[in-house]
Amino acid sequence: MGGTLMNIILCEDNSRQRKDFEDMITNEINDLDFKIVLSTNNPNKVIKHVEDNLSSNFIYFLDIDLQSDINGIELAKKIRKYDSSGYIIFLTAHAELTLLTFQYKVRAMDYILKGDNHLVRQKIHDCITQICTDISNSRHKKSNIIPIDIGNNLVFFDLDEVLFFETADTEHKIRVHTSSGYSEFYGTLKDIESTLTPSYYKPHRSYLVNTKMIKSIDKENLIIHMNNGETCYVASRYLKGLLQKCLK
Known part of the structure:
Protein backbone atom coordinates (compact mmCIF):
# COMPACT_ATOMS: atom_id res chain seq x y z
CA MET A 1 0.00 0.00 0.00
CA GLY A 2 2.99 2.28 -0.29
CA GLY A 3 2.28 5.82 -1.38
CA THR A 4 -1.16 6.42 0.12
CA LEU A 5 -1.01 7.28 3.81
CA MET A 6 -4.36 6.97 5.54
CA ASN A 7 -4.76 8.82 8.83
CA ILE A 8 -7.16 7.27 11.31
CA ILE A 9 -9.16 9.28 13.83
CA LEU A 10 -10.96 7.52 16.67
CA CYS A 11 -13.52 9.39 18.75
CA GLU A 12 -14.96 7.31 21.60
CA ASP A 13 -15.88 8.62 25.05
CA ASN A 14 -15.53 5.32 26.94
CA SER A 15 -11.80 5.09 27.70
CA ARG A 16 -11.77 1.30 28.04
CA GLN A 17 -13.63 0.79 24.78
CA ARG A 18 -11.43 3.37 23.09
CA LYS A 19 -8.32 1.40 24.12
CA ASP A 20 -9.91 -1.82 22.81
CA PHE A 21 -10.70 -0.18 19.48
CA GLU A 22 -7.18 1.24 19.25
CA ASP A 23 -5.70 -2.22 19.77
CA MET A 24 -7.97 -3.85 17.20
CA ILE A 25 -7.36 -1.14 14.60
CA THR A 26 -3.59 -1.16 15.21
CA ASN A 27 -3.50 -4.92 14.76
CA GLU A 28 -5.44 -4.63 11.48
CA ILE A 29 -3.23 -1.92 9.94
CA ASN A 30 0.07 -3.43 11.00
CA ASP A 31 1.41 -3.89 7.44
CA LEU A 32 -0.27 -0.87 5.84
CA ASP A 33 0.54 2.82 5.36
CA PHE A 34 -2.20 3.62 7.85
CA LYS A 35 -1.73 5.18 11.28
CA ILE A 36 -3.87 6.40 14.15
CA VAL A 37 -3.18 10.12 14.34
CA LEU A 38 -5.81 11.01 16.93
CA SER A 39 -7.65 9.02 19.59
CA THR A 40 -9.88 11.14 21.77
CA ASN A 41 -13.20 11.53 23.57
CA ASN A 42 -13.46 15.16 22.43
CA PRO A 43 -15.25 15.82 19.10
CA ASN A 44 -13.91 19.37 19.01
CA LYS A 45 -10.36 18.01 18.84
CA VAL A 46 -11.43 15.97 15.82
CA ILE A 47 -12.73 19.05 14.01
CA LYS A 48 -9.57 21.00 14.86
CA HIS A 49 -7.34 18.21 13.55
CA VAL A 50 -9.27 17.96 10.29
CA GLU A 51 -9.20 21.76 9.83
CA ASP A 52 -5.42 21.75 10.31
CA ASN A 53 -4.81 18.85 7.91
CA LEU A 54 -7.12 19.42 4.97
CA SER A 55 -4.86 17.66 2.47
CA SER A 56 -4.69 14.40 4.45
CA ASN A 57 -6.62 11.19 3.77
CA PHE A 58 -8.79 10.22 6.72
CA ILE A 59 -10.67 7.25 8.13
CA TYR A 60 -12.98 8.12 11.02
CA PHE A 61 -14.24 5.73 13.67
CA LEU A 62 -16.92 7.73 15.50
CA ASP A 63 -18.94 6.75 18.53
CA ILE A 64 -22.53 7.83 17.88
CA ASP A 65 -23.38 8.10 21.58
CA LEU A 66 -20.79 10.71 22.55
CA GLN A 67 -21.39 12.26 25.97
CA SER A 68 -20.59 15.72 24.66
CA ASP A 69 -22.21 18.86 23.30
CA ILE A 70 -22.47 17.11 19.92
CA ASN A 71 -23.05 13.43 19.17
CA GLY A 72 -21.18 11.32 16.64
CA ILE A 73 -23.64 11.94 13.83
CA GLU A 74 -23.46 15.69 14.28
CA LEU A 75 -19.68 15.38 14.40
CA ALA A 76 -19.78 13.51 11.08
CA LYS A 77 -21.86 16.31 9.56
CA LYS A 78 -19.25 18.86 10.66
CA ILE A 79 -16.46 16.66 9.27
CA ARG A 80 -18.18 16.59 5.88
CA LYS A 81 -17.84 20.38 5.64
CA TYR A 82 -14.07 19.88 5.43
CA ASP A 83 -13.67 16.35 4.14
CA SER A 84 -16.09 15.13 1.48
CA SER A 85 -14.27 11.87 0.71
CA GLY A 86 -13.07 10.54 4.06
CA TYR A 87 -14.33 7.17 5.26
CA ILE A 88 -16.74 7.46 8.20
CA ILE A 89 -17.47 4.35 10.27
CA PHE A 90 -19.88 4.66 13.18
CA LEU A 91 -19.56 2.81 16.47
CA THR A 92 -22.67 2.28 18.57
CA ALA A 93 -24.27 0.00 21.13
CA HIS A 94 -27.72 0.88 19.78
CA ALA A 95 -28.60 -0.50 16.34
CA GLU A 96 -31.59 1.81 16.00
CA LEU A 97 -29.33 4.88 16.04
CA THR A 98 -27.78 3.89 12.71
CA LEU A 99 -31.03 4.92 11.03
CA LEU A 100 -30.42 8.51 12.08
CA THR A 101 -27.32 8.71 9.92
CA PHE A 102 -29.46 8.51 6.78
CA GLN A 103 -31.35 11.64 7.83
CA TYR A 104 -28.07 13.51 8.23
CA LYS A 105 -26.79 12.33 4.82
CA VAL A 106 -23.20 11.95 6.00
CA ARG A 107 -22.45 9.00 3.66
CA ALA A 108 -21.24 6.54 6.27
CA MET A 109 -19.17 3.63 5.06
CA ASP A 110 -20.40 1.24 7.76
CA TYR A 111 -21.75 0.80 11.28
CA ILE A 112 -20.10 -1.33 13.91
CA LEU A 113 -22.24 -2.59 16.77
CA LYS A 114 -20.38 -2.75 20.06
CA GLY A 115 -20.65 -5.74 22.35
CA ASP A 116 -19.14 -8.77 20.65
CA ASN A 117 -15.43 -8.04 20.19
CA HIS A 118 -15.04 -10.89 17.72
CA LEU A 119 -17.68 -9.32 15.44
CA VAL A 120 -16.23 -5.85 15.99
CA ARG A 121 -12.79 -7.13 14.96
CA GLN A 122 -14.28 -8.73 11.84
CA LYS A 123 -16.12 -5.53 10.87
CA ILE A 124 -12.94 -3.46 11.29
CA HIS A 125 -11.12 -5.98 9.11
CA ASP A 126 -13.85 -5.77 6.44
CA CYS A 127 -13.76 -1.96 6.42
CA ILE A 128 -9.97 -1.75 6.14
CA THR A 129 -9.98 -4.37 3.37
CA GLN A 130 -12.59 -2.41 1.40
CA ILE A 131 -10.63 0.83 1.81
CA CYS A 132 -7.49 -0.91 0.52
CA THR A 133 -9.48 -2.11 -2.50
CA ASP A 134 -10.77 1.42 -3.13
CA ILE A 135 -7.23 2.81 -3.01
CA SER A 136 -5.99 0.14 -5.41
CA ASN A 137 -8.86 0.82 -7.84
CA SER A 138 -8.22 4.55 -7.64
CA ARG A 139 -4.55 4.05 -8.49
CA HIS A 140 -5.48 1.83 -11.41
CA LYS A 141 -7.83 4.49 -12.73
CA LYS A 142 -5.15 7.15 -12.43
CA SER A 143 -2.64 4.92 -14.22
CA ASN A 144 -5.03 4.75 -17.20
CA ILE A 145 -4.84 8.51 -17.78
Missing part, protein backbone atom coordinates in the same frame (compact mmCIF):
# COMPACT_ATOMS: atom_id res chain seq x y z
CA ILE A 146 -2.46 9.81 -20.44
CA PRO A 147 -1.69 13.55 -20.76
CA ILE A 148 -1.31 14.81 -24.33
CA ASP A 149 -0.30 18.29 -25.53
CA ILE A 150 -2.90 19.42 -28.07
CA GLY A 151 -2.28 22.95 -29.28
CA ASN A 152 -1.91 25.13 -26.20
CA ASN A 153 -3.77 22.70 -23.97
CA LEU A 154 -2.68 19.68 -21.95
CA VAL A 155 -5.56 17.21 -22.39
CA PHE A 156 -6.00 14.12 -20.20
CA PHE A 157 -7.32 11.06 -22.04
CA ASP A 158 -8.70 7.97 -20.34
CA LEU A 159 -7.04 5.08 -22.20
CA ASP A 160 -10.07 2.87 -21.56
CA GLU A 161 -12.17 5.31 -23.60
CA VAL A 162 -9.76 5.83 -26.50
CA LEU A 163 -10.64 3.80 -29.61
CA PHE A 164 -7.31 3.96 -31.44
CA PHE A 165 -4.30 6.06 -32.34
CA GLU A 166 -3.22 6.48 -35.97
CA THR A 167 -0.59 8.36 -37.88
CA ALA A 168 -2.12 11.56 -39.27
CA ASP A 169 -1.74 12.99 -42.76
CA THR A 170 0.57 15.69 -41.41
CA GLU A 171 4.12 14.45 -40.86
CA HIS A 172 5.08 13.73 -37.24
CA LYS A 173 1.49 13.99 -36.10
CA ILE A 174 -0.74 11.42 -34.40
CA ARG A 175 -4.52 11.32 -34.36
CA VAL A 176 -6.30 10.02 -31.25
CA HIS A 177 -9.85 8.77 -31.77
CA THR A 178 -12.52 8.67 -29.06
CA SER A 179 -16.27 8.16 -29.27
CA SER A 180 -16.71 11.95 -29.26
CA GLY A 181 -14.33 12.65 -32.16
CA TYR A 182 -10.59 12.92 -32.76
CA SER A 183 -7.69 15.24 -31.99
CA GLU A 184 -4.24 15.59 -33.51
CA PHE A 185 -0.95 16.14 -31.73
CA TYR A 186 2.76 15.92 -32.46
CA GLY A 187 4.41 12.59 -31.71
CA THR A 188 5.05 9.08 -32.97
CA LEU A 189 3.23 5.80 -32.45
CA LYS A 190 6.45 4.42 -30.98
CA ASP A 191 6.44 7.12 -28.28
CA ILE A 192 2.77 6.49 -27.48
CA GLU A 193 3.09 2.69 -27.47
CA SER A 194 5.34 2.65 -24.39
CA THR A 195 2.71 4.50 -22.32
CA LEU A 196 -0.34 2.39 -23.18
CA THR A 197 -2.19 -0.24 -21.16
CA PRO A 198 -2.05 -3.98 -22.04
CA SER A 199 -5.37 -3.78 -23.93
CA TYR A 200 -3.66 -1.99 -26.84
CA TYR A 201 -2.24 -3.77 -29.88
CA LYS A 202 -0.38 -2.56 -32.97
CA PRO A 203 -2.06 -4.40 -35.87
CA HIS A 204 -0.54 -2.17 -38.55
CA ARG A 205 2.35 0.27 -38.81
CA SER A 206 -0.15 3.14 -38.82
CA TYR A 207 -2.40 2.10 -35.91
CA LEU A 208 -2.46 1.37 -32.21
CA VAL A 209 -5.87 -0.09 -31.34
CA ASN A 210 -7.68 -0.49 -28.03
CA THR A 211 -8.85 -4.09 -28.37
CA LYS A 212 -11.57 -3.51 -25.76
CA MET A 213 -13.26 -1.14 -28.22
CA ILE A 214 -13.29 -3.51 -31.21
CA LYS A 215 -16.74 -4.58 -32.40
CA SER A 216 -15.67 -7.01 -35.13
CA ILE A 217 -12.75 -8.01 -37.35
CA ASP A 218 -13.18 -8.69 -41.06
CA LYS A 219 -10.49 -11.34 -41.48
CA GLU A 220 -10.88 -11.55 -45.26
CA ASN A 221 -10.59 -7.83 -45.96
CA LEU A 222 -8.32 -7.13 -42.95
CA ILE A 223 -10.58 -4.39 -41.57
CA ILE A 224 -11.17 -3.68 -37.87
CA HIS A 225 -14.60 -2.30 -37.03
CA MET A 226 -14.69 -0.23 -33.83
CA ASN A 227 -17.65 0.16 -31.46
CA ASN A 228 -18.50 3.61 -32.82
CA GLY A 229 -18.54 2.53 -36.47
CA GLU A 230 -15.05 3.74 -37.39
CA THR A 231 -12.64 1.38 -39.10
CA CYS A 232 -8.93 0.79 -39.19
CA TYR A 233 -6.71 -1.86 -40.74
CA VAL A 234 -4.76 -4.92 -39.71
CA ALA A 235 -1.76 -6.15 -41.67
CA SER A 236 -2.04 -9.82 -42.60
CA ARG A 237 1.08 -10.75 -40.62
CA TYR A 238 -0.46 -9.24 -37.44
CA LEU A 239 -3.94 -10.74 -37.85
CA LYS A 240 -3.21 -13.85 -35.78
CA GLY A 241 -1.69 -11.80 -32.97
CA LEU A 242 -4.69 -9.45 -32.96
CA LEU A 243 -7.15 -12.32 -32.79
CA GLN A 244 -5.24 -13.91 -29.92
CA LYS A 245 -5.18 -10.57 -28.09
CA CYS A 246 -8.93 -10.10 -28.50
CA LEU A 247 -9.70 -13.62 -27.29
CA LYS A 248 -7.70 -13.33 -24.07
